[in-house]
Amino acid sequence: MAGVVRHRLFWPVVSLLALVVVNAAARPGFVRVTVRDGHLYGALVDILRQSAPLMMVALGMTLVIATRGIDLSVGAVMAVSGAVALTLIDRSADPGAVGTVLVAIAAGVGIGVVLGMWNGFLVTVLRVQPIVATLVLMLAGRGVALLVTGGFITTVTSPPLKFVASGYVFGLPFALWLSATAVAVVAVVQRRTALGLLTEAVGINPEASRLAGVRSRGIVFTAYVASGGLAGLAGILYSSNIMAADANAAGEFIELYAIVAVVLGRTSLLGGKFSIAGTAVGVLVIQTLQSTVLFLGVPSAQSPVFFAFVVAVVVLVQSPQLHRRLGRLSRRHRGPAPATAQQPARDMEVSA
Numbered sequence: 001m002a003g004v005v006r007h008r009l010f011w012p013v014v015s016l017l018a019l020v021v022v023n024a025a026a027r028p029g030f031v032r033v034t035v036r037d038g039h040l041y042g043a044l045v046d047i048l049r050q051s052a053p054l055m056m057v058a059l060g061m062t063l064v065i066a067t068r069g070i071d072l073s074v075g076a077v078m079a080v081s082g083a084v085a086l087t088l089i090d091r092s093a094d095p096g097a098v099g100t101v102l103v104a105i106a107a108g109v110g111i112g113v114v115l116g117m118w119n120g121f122l123v124t125v126l127r128v129q130p131i132v133a134t135l136v137l138m139l140a141g142r143g144v145a146l147l148v149t150g151g152f153i154t155t156v157t158s159p160p161l162k163f164v165a166s167g168y169v170f171g172l173p174f175a176l177w178l179s180a181t182a183v184a185v186v187a188v189v190q191r192r193t194a195l196g197l198l199t200e201a202v203g204i205n206p207e208a209s210r211l212a213g214v215r216s217r218g219i220v221f222t223a224y225v226a227s228g229g230l231a232g233l234a235g236i237l238y239s240s241n242i243m244a245a246d247a248n249a250a251g252e253f254i255e256l257y258a259i260v261a262v263v264l265g266r267t268s269l270l271g272g273k274f275s276i277a278g279t280a281v282g283v284l285v286i287q288t289l290q291s292t293v294l295f296l297g298v299p300s301a302q303s304p305v306f307f308a309f310v311v312a313v314v315v316l317v318q319s320p321q322l323h324r325r326l327g328r329l330s331r332r333h334r335g336p337a338p339a340t341a342q343q344p345a346r347d348m349e350v351s352a
Contacts, residue, residue, distance in 0.1 A: 008266045012281040015264070015314045019288045020044075039168045043291065045176075049165075051287035052175035053078070053241075054257055055280065056234035059186050060227030061258040062279045066203045067220045068271030069123060069130035074231040074258060075251030076141020077115050081108035081235030083145040086154045086245035089161060101160040105236050112232015113225055115141070120224035124217040138255070145247035154245040165240035175237055182230065187276040199223070203271030260311055261286050285314065 004010060023030040023043075033042035057074045064071045085108035092100045115137060122133035167174040190196035201209040202216045210216045231251075239245050263269065264285055265278025289310055293303045316322055 008275055009278055009281060012264055012266060012278055012285065016281055016285050016288065019285065019292060023288070023292055035171070038171055040171050045173065047284065047287050047291055048176045048179075049173035051283050052165075052173075052179040053234040053237045053251075054254060054261065054286065055179040055283045056182055056230040056237070057227075057251075057254050058258040058261040058279050058283050059182055059276070060223075060230035061255070062262050062265070062267055062274050062276060063186070063190070063199065063223040064130070064227050065259075065262055065267055065269060066199050066271060066274035067223045068203050068206065069220065069223065070259070071119065071134045071224065071227045071231075072131065072255050073115070073119060073134040073137035073141055074227065074234070075254045076138050076145070077112050077228055077231035078235030078238055078251030078254065079142050079145040079245075079247045080115065080148065081112045081232035082239035082250050083148040083154065083245045083247055084108050084111050085236055086156050086161075086239050087148055089156045089158055090154050095156055095158045096160065098160045101158055101164075104161075105164070108236045109229055109232040112235065113229040116225040116228015116231075117221075119228065120221035123224060124221045142247050145245070145250070149245055149247060153247075156243060158243070161240050162243060163240075165237055178233070178237070182233075183276065183280050186226075190274075190276060195219075195222075200272050200274070203274075257286055264311075264314060286311075 020031070030043045033040055033044060035041075057078070060074065061071055085104040088104040088107055089095045089100055092104075094100055119130075119134050119137060122128040122136070123130050126133075163174060164178075165175050169177055190199065198209070198214055198219050201212070201214055202219045206216050234254075235250060238250050261282035262274075262279050264282035265275050265280070267274040267278060289307060292310075293307055
């Protein structure tokens with residue numbers, strides 16, 4: 001049992017289950033899943049579907065943080081990706097064609113990769129601090145998205161694009177399949193190949209890993225490229241959900257939510273040790289908490305305060321330092337451990 005409690009995912013999972021229990025107690029229908037036309041519907045299914053964009057962004061953020069970096073530009077990358085994709089669809093001769101939508105999605109993800117390469121170039125080649133390098137794109141990205149859309153909100157009518165966020169495959173939302181695939185691919189690449197070990201080595205001690213022959217620049221550059229590509233895909237999901245490219249609202253504050261999800265998943269902000277599964281659980285905690293805020297009817301102006309308070313409580317519950325201090329207090333109240341039967345024998349041996 002002690003080994004289970006010490007597991008890295010124990011407290012994140014406990015936090016998620018606690019939120020589910022609280023919601024279920026307040027509204028029993030929260031855990032009810034119904035089947036209509038072979039598709040699953042319910043609050044839990046909605047949480048899994050709506051968490052897809054944040055899941056994409058948080059996965060990329062995990063890789064960047066593991067290399068001692070940070071990516072504040074993911075929200076802006078989402079805005080640019082959605083603007084490029086929907087502008088292509090809007091200006092095409094046949095917006096409802098599957099081929100048109102696939103080309104637009106490829107262009108949106110591709111522009112995300114390019115922007116990730118730009119961040120990686122600033123960090124690895126020009127040696128700009130990650131927070132400054134990504135802050136540049138964070139400030140300029142939404143302006144670029146507005147230039148692409150001409151300063152307006154671009155709306156389209158395209159069933160194939162709508163399917164990305166709202167469609168179902170084998171009874172489950174297509175967005176859920178996308179996020180699950182992204183988690184599986186990143187987990188396999190990072191935990192079943194040498195790349196994960198190299199990423200941890202670079203994050204723990206970049207100079208030592210360089211002296212050991214690890215191409216730390218390439219590892220860091222790859223992390224930013226992956227973050228940009230995943231943010232680009234998240235922008236497609238967001239735009240597909242509202243069927244519009246809104247440069248100002250797309251990905252708003254998502255970089256902050258992603259960092260919180262990574263921290264809740266027990267990935268160290270100092271770099272090195274990271275957990276893909278922990279990030280996935282952290283994203284579900286954030287999305288469930290957002291659903292809880294809506295259900296409780298907290299006014300929109302006060303919801304950030306409520307959200308921050310609950311997140312702070314969850315972080316404290318997971319704090320190893322808090323657990324150690326509580327353990328010391330518990331042992332102090334119990335008093336010294338009783339002497340064992342073998343203690344007198346050892347004393348006699350010493351005196352002899």
